[in-house]
Amino acid sequence: MHENKQPQCQIFRCLLGVLLVITLTVSSVGATTVAFTMGEAGYTVDGIWQASDAVPYIQQGRTMVPVRFVAEALGADVHWDANARRVTVDKGSDQIVLEIGSRNLMKNDELFMVMDTETVIVPPGRTMIPVSRLAAALDIPYQWDAAGGRALFMPGASVNQPALEAVKVFDTPGVYGPETGIEAIEGNVVVASTGVTLQNYEITGELVIDERVGDGTVTLNQLRVWGSTHIHGGGAESIHINGGQYWQVYVKTGNGEAVRIVAVDAHGLEIILAEDAAGQELILEGSFDLLMVEAAGVIITTAGDTSISDIVVTASAAEGSLTLSPQTRVEKLMVNNDTLTMTATGNIGTVEGTGKEAVEQQRNQTTAPTTAAPAVGGGGGGGGTGQVETIAVSGVQVSPNTLSLVAGGVSGTLTATVAPANASNKGVLWSTSDAGVATVANGVVTPVAPGSAAITATASGDGTKKAVCNVTVAPAPTVGMTVDAATVPIFPVGDTREFELSMVGNDDTGKATYAMFTMPLGSMLEFKHSSGDWIQILQRFPASGSFPVANDTTLFRASFQQAGNHDIEVTFYDAQSTEVMASTTIPAEVRPGYQVFYDGNGNTAGTPPVDQGKYYEGETVRLRWNAVTEPERMKKVDGGVTYSFSGWNRAADGSGEAWLTGPAYHYMTMGNSDVTLYAVWKSFRSPRYYGTEPGQSRLESFVEVGTAFTLFDGDGWTKAGFTLKEWNTQSDGSGTPYQLGETITMPAGAGEFILRAIWEPE
Numbered sequence: 001m002h003e004n005k006q007p008q009c010q011i012f013r014c015l016l017g018v019l020l021v022i023t024l025t026v027s028s029v030g031a032t033t034v035a036f037t038m039g040e041a042g043y044t045v046d047g048i049w050q051a052s053d054a055v056p057y058i059q060q061g062r063t064m065v066p067v068r069f070v071a072e073a074l075g076a077d078v079h080w081d082a083n084a085r086r087v088t089v090d091k092g093s094d095q096i097v098l099e100i101g102s103r104n105l106m107k108n109d110e111l112f113m114v115m116d117t118e119t120v121i122v123p124p125g126r127t128m129i130p131v132s133r134l135a136a137a138l139d140i141p142y143q144w145d146a147a148g149g150r151a152l153f154m155p156g157a158s159v160n161q162p163a164l165e166a167v168k169v170f171d172t173p174g175v176y177g178p179e180t181g182i183e184a185i186e187g188n189v190v191v192a193s194t195g196v197t198l199q200n201y202e203i204t205g206e207l208v209i210d211e212r213v214g215d216g217t218v219t220l221n222q223l224r225v226w227g228s229t230h231i232h233g234g235g236a237e238s239i240h241i242n243g244g245q246y247w248q249v250y251v252k253t254g255n256g257e258a259v260r261i262v263a264v265d266a267h268g269l270e271i272i273l274a275e276d277a278a279g280q281e282l283i284l285e286g287s288f289d290l291l292m293v294e295a296a297g298v299i300i301t302t303a304g305d306t307s308i309s310d311i312v313v314t315a316s317a318a319e320g321s322l323t324l325s326p327q328t329r330v331e332k333l334m335v336n337n338d339t340l341t342m343t344a345t346g347n348i349g350t351v352e353g354t355g356k357e358a359v360e361q362q363r364n365q366t367t368a369p370t371t372a373a374p375a376v377g378g379g380g381g382g383g384g385t386g387q388v389e390t391i392a393v394s395g396v397q398v399s400p401n402t403l404s405l406v407a408g409g410v411s412g413t414l415t416a417t418v419a420p421a422n423a424s425n426k427g428v429l430w431s432t433s434d435a436g437v438a439t440v441a442n443g444v445v446t447p448v449a450p451g452s453a454a455i456t457a458t459a460s461g462d463g464t465k466k467a468v469c470n471v472t473v474a475p476a477p478t479v480g481m482t483v484d485a486a487t488v489p490i491f492p493v494g495d496t497r498e499f500e501l502s503m504v505g506n507d508d509t510g511k512a513t514y515a516m517f518t519m520p521l522g523s524m525l526e527f528k529h530s531s532g533d534w535i536q537i538l539q540r541f542p543a544s545g546s547f548p549v550a551n552d553t554t555l556f557r558a559s560f561q562q563a564g565n566h567d568i569e570v571t572f573y574d575a576q577s578t579e580v581m582a583s584t585t586i587p588a589e590v591r592p593g594y595q596v597f598y599d600g601n602g603n604t605a606g607t608p609p610v611d612q613g614k615y616y617e618g619e620t621v622r623l624r625w626n627a628v629t630e631p632e633r634m635k636k637v638d639g640g641v642t643y644s645f646s647g648w649n650r651a652a653d654g655s656g657e658a659w660l661t662g663p664a665y666h667y668m669t670m671g672n673s674d675v676t677l678y679a680v681w682k683s684f685r686s687p688r689y690y691g692t693e694p695g696q697s698r699l700e701s702f703v704e705v706g707t708a709f710t711l712f713d714g715d716g717w718t719k720a721g722f723t724l725k726e727w728n729t730q731s732d733g734s735g736t737p738y739q740l741g742e743t744i745t746m747p748a749g750a751g752e753f754i755l756r757a758i759w760e761p762e
Contacts, residue, residue: 054126064117064128067098067436074138080127096137098129101408107130111352113312113334118410125430132248132270136292136312166190167205170198171212177201177221184677188227191218198223208436209233213256213364220244234259236283241266245533252277265532273298275316284308293317294396302328313355314341324348330391331413335359349413350442360427393459395419396428399469403422403455405438405447414443414469416457427460438471447473469636488586491560492593495614496524498557499584501570522561527554554616560590591616598624598714601652601679608679615670615760623648623666623677623758636681643681652678688752689727694759703746703753713741714757722759731756 004059068078069088076091085100096735097106098119105113107501115133120635122128167187170176171687173195177183183199188205188377191198196215206227209218223244231239231251241263248270253259262288263269270290277295285303286292290310293300298320306328315318321341324330328510330348335355342362351359397417405412429441429530437451443453452472455489459465489497517525519539526534552642560566593614600608609624626645636643647666650656658680667676684702684720689712691697703709714724729735738744738755746753 017664021262042555053129053188054122056131063136064120065131067127067129067134070127071132072154073442083188091138093137098127100127103411105137105758106132110139110336110402111334111355112336113352136314145249157718168209170196172196173415175199188661194218197221203227206230209239211254213238217330231259231261236260238705241269241286245531246270248272250274250277251282252280256282260285260303263288273300273317293320296320301325312336313337313353315354315468318760333359349415349417352442355726379651391417391420391422391424393423393425393462393465396457396459396465398457398468398469401467401469403445403469403471405445405446405471409447411447412445412471414445414455414457416443416467418459418465425460429458429460431456431458437473444467445471447471449473450475488588489586489614490619491558491590492614492616492619493560493563493590496557496559497527498554498555516571518571519558520560520562523566525556525560526558527556558588560588563590563592566590592672594670594672596621596623596668596670597674598678599652599676599678600634600636601681602638603634603679603681604638605631605636607632608634617670617672619670620669623668625666625667626679636678641683642750643683646680646682649680650675650677654680683748685746685749685751685753687711687746688754689757690731690754691719691724692759693717693719699752705746705748708743708745711738711741711755717757719759721762723762724757725760726758727755728758729755731759755758 017218022542045463056065065090065541069558071089072079073093076089079088080747089096095108100121103115103118104111105115113136119129122452127675131166167722168188169192170186171192173193175197177199183200184384186204187638189203190208190210192210192212194213197219199221202224204226207225207229209231213233218234219240221242225246228247229249231249232253234253235257238259239261243262243265246266246268250272251259258281260283263397269288271288272292272293273282273295275294279297280295281299283301283303287444290306291308292312293314296316296318298317301323302325304325306325308330311330311333318337318339323343333348333351335353338355338358340355340359342359346397357619399415416428418428419645430443432440433454434451437449437453439446439448440455450473452470455468455469455471458467488499491497505758519525520686524536526536530533566588568588570586571583593616595614596611598608606627611624615621634645647660649658660680683705683707686702689698698712711727717724724740726740727738
């Protein structure tokens with residue numbers, strides 16, 4: 001350890017990034033505001049500080065909160081059963097039950113929701129679940145306020161009509177945003193016209209598709225929206241989302257039109273129809289993380305190749321309809337009322353909730369042909385009676401038919417297909433050959449211990465029709481870590497540098513193993529997510545900088561605020577037992593950092609390049625050059641003379657060390673102070689010669705002003721009865737004379753350097 005190591009209690013205290021504040025306004029306990037701030041081991045109730053030992057963090061795109069502190073702040077009672085590893089929350093007449101390592105959220109003895117993130121324990125033994133799932137279980141509307149850095153719980157409020165002040169309103173059709181890179185908009189954005197395309201924006205507030213869009217179209221290309229998105233306008237071909245990152249998307253048009261959302265390669269799309277969106281018609285096409293239906297009487301249709309991770313239909317969403325296209329794939333469908341009308345020709349993984357039986361009946365229902373009975377008697381009227389044909393099961397298939405899992409790791413999902421497609425009974429019964437190795441429920445296989453097990457799907461309509469998936473469960477890998485010290489760079493103070501860590505741990509999405517990073521006060525640490533985004537560890541993970549470990553090499557970047565030899569301590573712990581499993585230390589050398597500034601030195605257009613990086617003494621710096629595109633490209637025009645950018649010089653008058661146009665790249669060795677480089681400007685003129693006879697005109701290549709060159713010697717120029725005597729800047733010889741073939745210095749001036757022939761009689 002180095003002498004300047006900071007106390008662990010100060011770990012990352014300044015590495016807050018975007019603050020996450022969770023505000024809860026609960027009528028049952030008065031106007032109470034509970035605020036959790038990222039990086040702080042505590043929270044406030046109506047501004048009064050309360051001590052705690054757990055903080056919110058983000059894992060796999062979900063904001064995780066400590067159940068006990070949130071629930072007790074709401075006036076609920078929390079009970080922990082250590083033997084069953086179960087948390088029970090009692091609030092009023094409702095009881096919520098969570099089991100560690102499970103995705104099931106139970107409410108009032110019913111399966112309320114299958115979460116996409118497991119309930120976990122983080123040091124020092126606190127239960128964490130996604131904030132949006134806890135809000136749903138508590139029946140509290142939930143909204144993310146990025147501008148204020150808050151997740152809002154607002155009982156009785158409508159999240160579909162945000163009271164916001166827009167910093168940017170797009171009310172004219174057109175394409176807005178940079179073609180490349182990202183442009184930040186600090187605050188809320190409103191689209192108030194059809195035909196608007198937004199591209200490459202990072203919006204820190206809310207995004208609203210206003211009702212003034214009508215039934216028109218809006219296209220969103222590669223946006224990062226940190227607040228909620230609200231769709232109040234649009235029609236059957238309206239909202240196109242191409243790439244980007246989103247939070248929650250609330251839909252309520254109120255124009256009587258069906259709104260269509262087409263999403264391609266976007267992350268974090270949670271489509272929500274809140275209770276005040278009753279009667280809304282919605283068409284979805286593409287890929288979505290969640291569809292939450294709370295409004296009554298909604299009509300939802302999917303089109304084309306559509307995938308939805310979770311569909312949740314709450315008890316308040318009565319008398320709605322859901323139509324899934326044949327190409328639609330739904331991993332989980334949670335229905336908590338029995339009035340949903342569903343037409344499902346697509347693929348649904350699992351169905352849960354109080355409305356499961358009604359949904360399954362609709363999925364299995366077949367409109368069978370009727371067969372007319374033979375006529376009785378010989379004539380006169382007589383009719384037949386219809387018979388309902390029973391379609392027998394001919395076979396069952398399971399996909400996949402082999403599955404590899406890790407003991408204690410994430411579950412696997414099997415899909416059973418009953419043939420024919422119109423079989424009268426398409427139900428399936430699941431069983432396992434060894435529950436000690438793997439269990440199965442509704443096609444979800446949970447690995448228990450190393451070994452092999454056969455998971456069997458048996459047709460409910462014919463017990464002789466079966467299909468088997470062979471499951472292999474591997475032991476959990478040993479936790480460890482290797483670090484290639486050569487990849488850890490020297491850090492200039494205040495600059496961000498990248499390095500790689502090759503980590504070995506559980507590769508089942510990091511459920512069981514975490515790495516805790518400890519760095520000096522004021523430091524910053526980020527990792528590169530598989531999406532390509534850089535994610536700040538304390539912004540996204542628990543205090544002390546925890547990170548889920550995977551068996552691969554991860555790219556990190558860090559910065560330090562003080563020079564010296566610092567350590568990055570890495571401790572591995574089990575996320576469920578909190579047991580410390582391994583540790584290592586990464587040395588980091590931090591040196592004073594200096595900047596390179598660029599001065600246009602009299603430029604009359606464009607802007608000098610900007611280098612926001614910092615460099616340590618002796619480091620090789622690649623110099624920035626003049627931009628090649630308008631309007632950034634620097635230019636200089638003075639007194640009618642156009643100058644060309646020719647490089648950089650340490651001195652404004654050109655007397656210092658210079659880097660001039662020529663090589664493809666230019667490099668400088670950084671000294672022990674900031675450096676300002678001045679643009680070098682040069683002007684060039686072309687010699688132009690004119691005679692008096694036809695065809696006597698000559699234009700030569702550019703010559704830099706102030707440099708020597710040789711004049712044309714007049715070879716081949718003739719005039720009857722005369723001899724070419726000299727050149728002159730004036731045709732009558734009254735200007736400056738120059739000898740034929742003379743070497744001169746190119747004089748300053750604008751435009752071509754024009755010389756005229758002076759003849760003398762023979």
